[in-house]
Amino acid sequence: MRQPLVIANWKMHGKGAFNQALVSDFLALLKEYRAACVLCPPTVYLGQVAQLLGSRDVMLGAQDCSHIDEGAYTGEVSAEMLRDCGCEWVIVGHSERRQYHQESDALLAAKLTRAQRAGLTPVLCVGETQEQREAGAAEHVVKAQLLGALSDLSDLKGLAIAYEPVWAIGTGLTATPEQAQDMHAFIRSVLREFDAANADALRILYGGSVKAGNAAELFAQTDIDGALVGGASLDAEAFAAIVSAA
Numbered sequence: 001m002r003q004p005l006v007i008a009n010w011k012m013h014g015k016g017a018f019n020q021a022l023v024s025d026f027l028a029l030l031k032e033y034r035a036a037c038v039l040c041p042p043t044v045y046l047g048q049v050a051q052l053l054g055s056r057d058v059m060l061g062a063q064d065c066s067h068i069d070e071g072a073y074t075g076e077v078s079a080e081m082l083r084d085c086g087c088e089w090v091i092v093g094h095s096e097r098r099q100y101h102q103e104s105d106a107l108l109a110a111k112l113t114r115a116q117r118a119g120l121t122p123v124l125c126v127g128e129t130q131e132q133r134e135a136g137a138a139e140h141v142v143k144a145q146l147l148g149a150l151s152d153l154s155d156l157k158g159l160a161i162a163y164e165p166v167w168a169i170g171t172g173l174t175a176t177p178e179q180a181q182d183m184h185a186f187i188r189s190v191l192r193e194f195d196a197a198n199a200d201a202l203r204i205l206y207g208g209s210v211k212a213g214n215a216a217e218l219f220a221q222t223d224i225d226g227a228l229v230g231g232a233s234l235d236a237e238a239f240a241a242i243v244s245a246a
């Protein structure tokens with residue numbers, strides 16, 4: 001049995017007063033839920049959000065980490081620093097980082113290793129573009145992203161995957177539950193080839209315009225173990241409803 005996991009990716013949104021209202025409203029609305037829940041604010045607000053979460057059973061995560069341990073790398077934040085700030089999770093290889101920062105599979109492999117070594121659980125994001133899907137290459141692309149990023153790992157322990165079709169991120173377009181389930185089952189089959197002993201325990205999240213209104217039907221699919229949520233995580237009511245649906 002995989003405990004559902006729901007992760008908020010605030011991206012580059014937030015400000016002191018907004019964060020305070022968002023987190024306290026969300027915590028007040030969060031009543032009955034069985035999912036594990038993680039908030040990933042921008043790095044500069046990790047301390048603020050850690051304080052706001054207090055002793056509540058909601059974890060802290062980061063949106064990215066460096067592929068280097070430490071040194072003269074201006075602007076970078078290491079996995080160890082994130083752990084030191086209270087993070088337990090880190091998103092790795094979000095499509096926006098792949099697109100705007102040219103993050104390669106080899107770089108992501110290094111980030112996964114750094115994150116795990118620091119005691120963080122990385123959430124590796126994979127997903128195809130609209131053109132790749134239309135060309136019938138979605139599975140090929142996702143498999144290559146998985147195997148490329150996992151190349152330095154010996155097993156699948158301490159890891160989660162997020163399938164995020166690029167065409168569904170922030171667009172309002174959601175993969176149908178069947179489209180998402182098909183890809184999640186495919187991802188699990190690739191993972192079984194990689195590490196049969198741990199593939200069934202690994203959580204595969206769906207991401208791409210998840211909202212309060214479509215969460216339950218996505219979560220009802222066999223291989224969808226939760227969600228990585230962008231836009232809707234900035235709305236306390238919507239995000240609490242998504243967490244409760246998981």
Ligand code: PEP
Pocket residue numbers: 009011164168169170171172207208209210228229230231232
């Ligand atoms: C994301 O940022 O990972 C995401 C899925 O965004 P949205 O929910 O806004 O599509």
